[in-house]
Amino acid sequence: MKIMGDGTLKVIGIGDNVVDNYIDIRTMFPGGNALNFSVYASMLGCDSAYIGVFGSDDGAKHVQQTLADIGVDTSHCRIADGPNGQAILKIEDGERVFISSNEGGISKSVPMEFIFDDLDYLQSFSIVHTGTYSHIDLYLSKMKQLNPLISYDFSDDFERDYALSLCQYIDIGFFSCSEWVEKAAIELLEEAVNGGCTMAVATRGPREAILFDGRSWFRQTPLAVTPTDTLGAGDAFISGFLISYFKGKTNGSDSADSLIENALSEAAAFAAKICQVQGAFGHGLSY
Secondary structure (H helix, E strand, O other): EEOOOOOOOEEEEEEOOEEEEOOOOEEEEEOOHHHHHHHHHHHOOOOOEEOOOOOOOHHHHHHHHHHHOOOOOOOOOOOOOOOEEEEEEEEOOEEEEEEOOOOHHHHOOOOOOHHOHHHHHHHHHEEEEOOOOOOHHHHHHHHOOOOOEEEEEOOOOOOOOOOOOOOHOOOOOEOOOOEEEEHHHHHHHHHHOOOOOOOOEEEEEEEEEEEEEOOOOOEOOOOOOOOOOOHHHHHHHHHHHHHHHHHHHHHOOOOHHHHHHHHHHHHHHHHHHHHHHOOOOOOEEEE
16 A cells, blocks of 8 residues: 555546536536546545546636646646536536536547556555546556556446446445445445455445445445535545545554444545535636
């Protein structure tokens, strides 16, 4: 595990970034699963970086400037001529409602193999977080050979058999199962761990999140809040869990079960906090 001299955990999000365009208030916010992890990890005290592909439009420039202001390292990103990833959405009673997207914009046209151009850089991180919208599945087997732990967000947009086929390359898998009955979610987590994951987690909207580590089952009830905007809540849960768990492992004083229980609690608290923020993490730009 890569810990800096001052005890700071070093992590990186690899993959998607988008502009979340709120048409009801004519404001765009930076976002994207992998990018959100990088920002949330920075908020949680990590030395954080992001690798992905930016477009060349005003939205891309706003995302890049925001990351620079926050202090997330983007030195290994690429810029391509074309539209940045964009999602169109609105808020109804605090819940984000997606309307459409350009499915990553120009990033779909740039193979992500460039992330391996600087292997020493990749090897310097403790955690790599990526996901289903990151166009990186072809490279997971190569990533698995490197030092960092691999965390993967399947979101709610996954085909079961395909997702399970990727688990051999993933250390911790996260699945959004808000529409699943509990029995089906439990079976999915068992198969994910049997397929290679060290841990598998199912978030279930307002119901308990469930985690399986191959030995024991853990549950975490979401904190009750009146949300300003639920966008980013799932990414915040993932980030809160990963950072708390691996910071806890560095001191080695708690049992494995205690580390997981505490990390789930921290994840729920951080997700609730992010639900009070407009956009995934603020930084809106009116247009």
